[in-house]
Amino acid sequence: MTQTSDVDVRDMGSITIELDHALAIRSVDHAWDLRADSFGAIECTSRFVTGTSILTFITGGTTRYFYERLYRWVIDTGQTVRLPYRCDAPDRxxxxxxxxERVPEGLRCVHTTLCVSPRPATLPRLAFASTAPLTIVPFCSICMSVSWQNRWMNLQNACEAGLQLGPSALPVACTVCLSCSHLRKRLTSGPLTDHSVSP
Known part of the structure; x- marks a missing residue:
């Protein structure tokens, strides 16, 4: 159940995506379209995304590889995976x-909101850089930690350690941190049952 004191309708419940064996989107449920409409993202509604590879919607080569390995492994083994992750908005x-999970036609992916909380206003806005300026900060697309002072930590701790404070943009590059990469390594090292990796 979603836990929050002030839940936006876009944060409620679950959305379901079904993929074929080539990882193209076969279908999305009504909740997907409701969320896309509420965000004003008409180009992300079912009529536009059906038939498109899910990988085209994933930013960063390392992150795409992570998810492709995950999807392929579930298809190959039939094992079900539960993956906790973060998906923040500017204000929460x-x-x-x-x-x-594997289904006869390919995969079913159910994304559920577990908890929503306000995002501190003192944290910088993340700007996803297409190039790599000298000041770019590695950012984990799975758990939303950043690499600062040679270690991965959440953004608030990094800011308290001197990364940056205030609402100005912080250029980041999407990747996968060491903790989240552990799951990908496990996928190639042997059988995996219902496995979760904590961000």
């Missing part, structure tokens, strides 16, 4: 879980 943090 969202703790999510993806349930990925």
């Amino acid at each position: 943090t969202r703790h999510m879980e993806a349930l990925i």
Whole structure:
């Protein structure tokens, strides 16, 4: 159940995506379209995304590889995976879980909002850089931690350690941190049952 004191309708419940064996989107549920409409993202509604590879919607080569390995492994083994992850908005943090399971046509992916809380206004706005300026900060697309002073930490701790304070943009590059990469390594090292990795 979603926990929050002030839940936006866009944060409620779950959305379901079904993929074929080539990882193209076969279908999305009504909740997907409702969220896309509420965000004003008409180009993300079912009529536009059906038939498109899910990987085209994932930013960063390392992150795409992470998810492709995850999807392929579930298809190959039939094992179900639960992956906790973060999907924040500028004004709030969202703790999510993806349930990925094999179905005859390919995969069913159910994304559920677990917890929503206000995002501190003192934290910088993240700007996803297409190039790599000298000041770019590695950012984990799974748990939303950043690499600062040679270690991965959440953004608030990094800011308290001197990264940056205030609402100005912080250029980041999407990747996968060491903790979240552990799941990908496990996928290639042997059988994996219902496995979760904590951000």
